[in-house]
Amino acid sequence: MSFLKKPSISHPGLPKNDIGLTIRDYEGAMSTLCAGCGHDSISSAIMQAYYELSVEPHRVAKVSGIGCSSKTPTYFLGGAHGFNSVHGRMPSIATGANAANRELNYIGVSGDGDSLSIGLGQFGHAIRRNINMMYLIENNGVYGLTKGQFSASADRGSTAKKGDANPYSPIDPVMLAISLGCTFVGRGFSGDKEHLVPMLKAAIRHNGFAFLDIISPCVTFNDHEGSTKSYAHTRANLRETVHADFTAHHEEIVAQIDPGEYKKITMHDGSRVGFQRVDESYDPTSRISALSYIEEHREKGEVVTGLLYFEESSSEMHSVLGSSQQAMATLPYKKLNPGAETLARIQSRWR
Amino acid sequence: MKPTDTARPDHFHQVVDCQWGCPAHTDVPHYIRQIAQGDYTGAYLENRKSNVFPGILGRVCDRPCEPACRRGRLDEEPVAICRLKRVAADLSDDIREFLPPKGPSNGKRIACIGAGAASLTVANDLLPLGYDIVMFEQHDKPGGLMRTNIPSFRLPADVLDDEIALVVERGVDLRLNTKVESMQALIDEGFDAIFVGTGAPRGKNVELPGRYDTDRIHIGIDWLEEVAFEHTKSIGENVLIIGVGNTAMDCCRTSLRLGGKNVKVMARKPRNWFKASVWELEDAEEENVDIIINHAPKEFVVEGGQLKGMLFDKLHYDIDDNGRLSDPTVIEEVFIACDDVILAIGQDNAFPWIEKETGLELTQWDTPVVHETNHSSSIDGIFFGGDAAYGPKNIIWAVEHGHRAAISIHKYCEGEDISDRPPRGLNLLSTKMGIHEWSYSNDFDDVPRHKMNHVDLVRRFKDIKIEVELGFNAEQTAREVERCLNCDIQTVFTEKLCIECDACMDICPTHCLTITENGEEDDLRGRLRAPANNKNQILTVSDALPQTGKVMVKDEDLCVHCGLCAERCPTGAWDMRKSRISIPYAFQK
Ligand SMILES: Cc1cc2nc3c(=O)[nH]c(=O)nc-3n(C[C@H](O)[C@H](O)[C@H](O)COP(=O)(O)OP(=O)(O)OC[C@H]3O[C@@H](n4cnc5c(N)ncnc54)[C@H](O)[C@@H]3O)c2cc1C
Numbered sequence: 003m004s005f006l007k008k009p010s011i012s013h014p015g016l017p018k019n020d021i022g023l024t025i026r027d028y029e030g031a032m033s034t035l036c037a038g039c040g041h042d043s044i045s046s047a048i049m050q051a052y053y054e055l056s057v058e059p060h061r062v063a064k065v066s067g068i069g070c071s072s073k074t075p076t077y078f079l080g081g082a083h084g085f086n087s088v089h090g091r092m093p094s095i096a097t098g099a100n101a102a103n104r105e106l107n108y109i110g111v112s113g114d115g116d117s118l119s120i121g122l123g124q125f126g127h128a129i130r131r132n133i134n135m136m137y138l139i140e141n142n143g144v145y146g147l148t149k150g151q152f153s154a155s156a157d158r159g160s161t162a163k164k165g166d167a168n169p170y171s172p173i174d175p176v177m178l179a180i181s182l183g184c185t186f187v188g189r190g191f192s193g194d195k196e197h198l199v200p201m202l203k204a205a206i207r208h209n210g211f212a213f214l215d216i217i218s219p220c221v222t223f224n225d226h227e228g229s230t231k232s233y234a235h236t237r238a239n240l241r242e243t244v245h246a247d248f249t250a251h252h253e254e255i256v257a258q259i260d261p262g263e264y265k266k267i268t269m270h271d272g273s274r275v276g277f278q279r280v281d282e283s284y285d286p287t288s289r290i291s292a293l294s295y296i297e298e299h300r301e302k303g304e305v306v307t308g309l310l311y312f313e314e315s316s317s318e319m320h321s322v323l324g325s326s327q328q329a330m331a332t333l334p335y336k337k338l339n340p341g342a343e344t345l346a347r348i349q350s351r352w353r
Numbered sequence: 354m355k356p357t358d359t360a361r362p363d364h365f366h367q368v369v370d371c372q373w374g375c376p377a378h379t380d381v382p383h384y385i386r387q388i389a390q391g392d393y394t395g396a397y398l399e400n401r402k403s404n405v406f407p408g409i410l411g412r413v414c415d416r417p418c419e420p421a422c423r424r425g426r427l428d429e430e431p432v433a434i435c436r437l438k439r440v441a442a443d444l445s446d447d448i449r450e451f452l453p454p455k456g457p458s459n460g461k462r463i464a465c466i467g468a469g470a471a472s473l474t475v476a477n478d479l480l481p482l483g484y485d486i487v488m489f490e491q492h493d494k495p496g497g498l499m500r501t502n503i504p505s506f507r508l509p510a511d512v513l514d515d516e517i518a519l520v521v522e523r524g525v526d527l528r529l530n531t532k533v534e535s536m537q538a539l540i541d542e543g544f545d546a547i548f549v550g551t552g553a554p555r556g557k558n559v560e561l562p563g564r565y566d567t568d569r570i571h572i573g574i575d576w577l578e579e580v581a582f583e584h585t586k587s588i589g590e591n592v593l594i595i596g597v598g599n600t601a602m603d604c605c606r607t608s609l610r611l612g613g614k615n616v617k618v619m620a621r622k623p624r625n626w627f628k629a630s631v632w633e634l635e636d637a638e639e640e641n642v643d644i645i646i647n648h649a650p651k652e653f654v655v656e657g658g659q660l661k662g663m664l665f666d667k668l669h670y671d672i673d674d675n676g677r678l679s680d681p682t683v684i685e686e687v688f689i690a691c692d693d694v695i696l697a698i699g700q701d702n703a704f705p706w707i708e709k710e711t712g713l714e715l716t717q718w719d720t721p722v723v724h725e726t727n728h729s730s731s732i733d734g735i736f737f738g739g740d741a742a743y744g745p746k747n748i749i750w751a752v753e754h755g756h757r758a759a760i761s762i763h764k765y766c767e768g769e770d771i772s773d774r775p776p777r778g779l780n781l782l783s784t785k786m787g788i789h790e791w792s793y794s795n796d797f798d799d800v801p802r803h804k805m806n807h808v809d810l811v812r813r814f815k816d817i818k819i820e821v822e823l824g825f826n827a828e829q830t831a832r833e834v835e836r837c838l839n840c841d842i843q844t845v846f847t848e849k850l851c852i853e854c855d856a857c858m859d860i861c862p863t864h865c866l867t868i869t870e871n872g873e874e875d876d877l878r879g880r881l882r883a884p885a886n887n888k889n890q891i892l893t894v895s896d897a898l899p900q901t902g903k904v905m906v907k908d909e910d911l912c913v914h915c916g917l918c919a920e921r922c923p924t925g926a927w928d929m930r931k932s933r934i935s936i937p938y939a940f941q942k
């Protein structure tokens with residue numbers, strides 16, 4: 003890790019966003035991850051996305067579990083709220099926080115170990131509850147923090163740094179999320195910000211649980227030949243299927259793209275996600291089509307990327323529960339806790 | 354774009370803005386680092402190698418390096434390069450033992466006319482090679498304008514004496530009080546080569562009504578010379594200085610020390626068009642000199658042989674969209690009373706002592722035709738340098754001319770082709786000491802530039818010899834050195850190692866790095882991570898990267914050489930390497 007603070011000096015010509023901030027206002031502390039870790043690159047893409055959306059950093063809540071990936075919220079949006087929780091338990095914390103304050107913008111950062119091994123149960127239920135948040139798995143196929151053991155996303159036959167092959171079949175979080183009914187599912191690559199940033203922007207704006215699986219090479223334990231999550235292997239086998247582009251509601255889509263290959267979907271707040279289908283046979287609004295397409299290409303060893311499944315969701319947690327429109331955190335205490343008498347009255351109904 | 358050829362010595366040299374901007378190419382970041390480490394003698398010698406007079410230049414250099422300094426482009430003031438030079442000079446040990454002595458005589462005799470900065474540099478460079486240098490100086494002391502015109506409150510005589518001695522005492526045959534009256538006679542003496550370093554000695558006059566009706570109108574550079582030689586010791590209370598260049602600044606401040614109470618500098622144009630350096634203007638204004646803009650001299654008002662004042666046309670200008678001044682219109686006529694007028698509007702070359710018969714070719718302005726890099730004239734074996742070559746410039750240019758002329762003179766005497774110039778060289782050395790440790794201080798200090806302390810406004814006027822600037826104190830020095838952005842520590846890229854993880858471009862505090870598809874320069878400049886509009890600064894473009902065939906583009910403009918790109922690179926594709934540009938000198942041959 004670097005010991006010096008990142009110099010405060012910045013490019014005097016840096017552009018400002020709608021709320022007058024430059025990209026540097028979205029930075030966090032200096033990263034302590036290994037130099038070249040894909041996770042750092044994702045942090046940069048996250049900063050870029052929030053910057054471009056002109057989100058005020060202090061209106062964001064960052065939650066994470068345990069792992070190198072889960073450490074990263076410290077390294078972006080220093081002005082945001084944050085909670086670094088227990089291994090695999092970030093969804094519980096996110097659920098609680100979101101229940102208490104629906105007005106914040108939630109980002110959950112997790113790893114393949116954190117969400118697909120120890121935290122698999124929590125992950126599934128967060129999807130099922132449709133918590134209004136962006137949930138990222140920074141997927142490197144290993145437990146980076148504990149020195150490179152295979153994780154549940156490691157491909158069968160891929161090898162560890164010392165050469166041992168993985169005997170188990172992988173859990174594909176994208177397939178899992180789609181089959182569990184997630185309304186926004188995408189896959190990206192840390193080494194391709196051009197595609198990642200617009201997808202992050204759309205995910206941040208999605209009303210409901212927006213899940214992104216981001217291939218993020220571990221340079222230290224999983225960037226060798228034999229790894230299927232290395233920079234080189236990912237680049238060679240990446241298959242971009244749908245390119246998302248996100249337009250905030252007040253912007254116009256400038257480029258005219260052939261409508262046969264281009265589909266626009268308006269989101270709840272009026273902003274739009276455009277789907278540019280690189281493969282024409284692909285339909286990102288059909289679950290069946292998505293699942294079979296991804297499976298087909300996985301068999302060929304290809305990593306399908308893009309905004310793979312999307313549907314307008316109206317059933318995020320609060321609307322299902324019919325909870326208060328106003329954030330509970332800001333309700334006056336009397337309203338939040340009507341007192342023992344009211345409780346007694348409610349209980350008496352079941353006596 | 355084609356991959357940048359970083360092996361060309363000028364490529365990395367250009368990144369070291371100050372060194373590139375310095376006419377003599379002093380390795381500024383290197384000597385600043387030496388000062389930081391307490392090696393003042395080393396820093397002095399590093400300076401002396403290229404600029405010969407560090408103590409003098411550390412006080413009065415025109416410092417073209419400072420406007421060039423990278424920190425200035427980051428919304429800040431440049432590093433106080435010149436002030437730090439003075440620190441090295443003030444704290445250096447005696448360096449005599451490190452200077453090459455005069456070499457065994459090679460039997461060649463060189464005449465240097467004038468004992469100013471240019472001639473002294475020629476002597477400095479040729480002595481070690483065994484040349485016999487005969488230096489002719491009309492005055493009784495060497496130094497040229499540095500002695501006669503730069504006032505001692507800016508440049509004390511002992512500093513001048515010491516640094517001139519370091520050249521002369523090594524064996525220059527200095528002939529004081531010896532004016533060269535005839536070039537032909539000198540040629541006839543059979544020198545192997547002649548160097549003309551006689552400066553630009555003629556101050557410009559102003560021909561207006563009343564000019565010759567009084568003896569209270571002075572030509573600035575002549576008047577300063579009279580003051581320097583203590584022939585003039587006083588001036589009237591009310592003084593007008595005509596012109597607003599650096600000479601005017603010295604004239605007004607000198608007037609204040611000789612009895613002037615109400616001193617005005619009269620400028621024809623608005624402030625942004627002044628010729629004087631910003632710091633000289635500041636120093637004059639600190640001493641309560643009035644600077645009056647938009648006044649054109651019209652007439653000297655003399656009654657009964659006594660100067661009463663001057664008439665001026667007060668002017669109005671418009672500034673057009675391109676920031677250019679319109680032709681002025683006259684608003685009114687203004688009378689300003691005064692006892693003395695000093696004309697400080699420029700200098701001309703003059704060579705009344707060079708006969709036509711010598712065949713010296715002159716330009717339309719009566720300056721000699723001088724070759725731009727080798728300083729030869731139309732006469733074989735006669736070279737010009739300093740203000741004598743192309744008109745008035747400054748000390749550091751005079752020194753650089755001296756270096757170039759010395760190379761030419763040596764080649765000429767050896768029978769070599771003087772237009773075949775020795776090349777510059779480049780040496781790169783990694784500064785990596787450990788995983789995130791470098792042999793330079795990559796964590797620069799973001800404090801603002803330190804201000805020079807001055808002798809107070811009462812005491813400084815008591816004696817013209819009191820040096821106004823006190824120099825940096827230890828704490829100012831310790832922090833100012835850390836303001837340097839280490840532009841000589843180059844980012845060196847090895848494309849075949851890059852795995853395109855983006856870490857370097859993500860960490861870069863000034864967004865200098867971009868990995869993108871290649872393209873033409875203008876197109877590329879438009880696609881970088883941050884605006885790259887400063888075309889004076891190079892884009893360094895790599896060869897195609899192994900994984901995607903994209904290129905790594907670095908906009909050199911605002912790199913702060915923090916080394917973070919190299920610290921965050923997993924494969925060592927970036928390395929921080931110290932560049933040393935080797936500048937050839939005659940004595941190295
Ligand atoms: C008022 C003033 C202030 C200045 N301030 C600065 C400053 O702060 N910083 C800066 O960098 N520059 C300054 N300059 C400019 C700088 O002084 C000159 O550019 C520089 O000194 C030129 O050096 P030189 O060797 O070419 O000539 P000079 O210094 O002019 O030396 C020429 C020498 O030749 C002698 N000489 C001339 N003709 C003959 C002859 N026929 N025979 C024998 N000897 C002869 C002269 O007496 C003189 O000693 C200033 C100039 C002036 C006028």
Ligand SMILES: Cc1ncc(C[n+]2csc(CCOP(=O)(O)OP(=O)(O)O)c2C)c(N)n1
Pocket residue numbers: 068069070071072089112113114115116117120140142144145146147148153
């Ligand atoms: C309850 C618990 N069990 C095990 C661990 C040890 N542990 C720390 S990080 C980690 C795996 C992290 O892997 P992943 O989520 O993929 O993160 P990465 O470091 O790869 O980004 C494990 C098993 C723990 N901290 N807590």
Ligand code: SF4
Pocket residue numbers: 034035036038039040041070071142146147219220221222223
């Ligand atoms: S161990 Fe791997 S995952 Fe963890 S910081 Fe290092 S490169 Fe990143």
Ligand code: SF4
Pocket residue numbers: 844857860861862863864865866911912913914915916917918919
């Ligand atoms: S040294 Fe590297 S990281 Fe630092 S400013 Fe220069 S290019 Fe950017």
Ligand code: SF4
Pocket residue numbers: 038850851852853854855856857858918921922923924925926927
């Ligand atoms: S950090 Fe190194 S490997 Fe990564 S992109 Fe930069 S140069 Fe390439």
Ligand SMILES: [Mg+2]
Pocket residue numbers: 069113114115140141142143144145146153
């Ligand atoms: Mg992992």
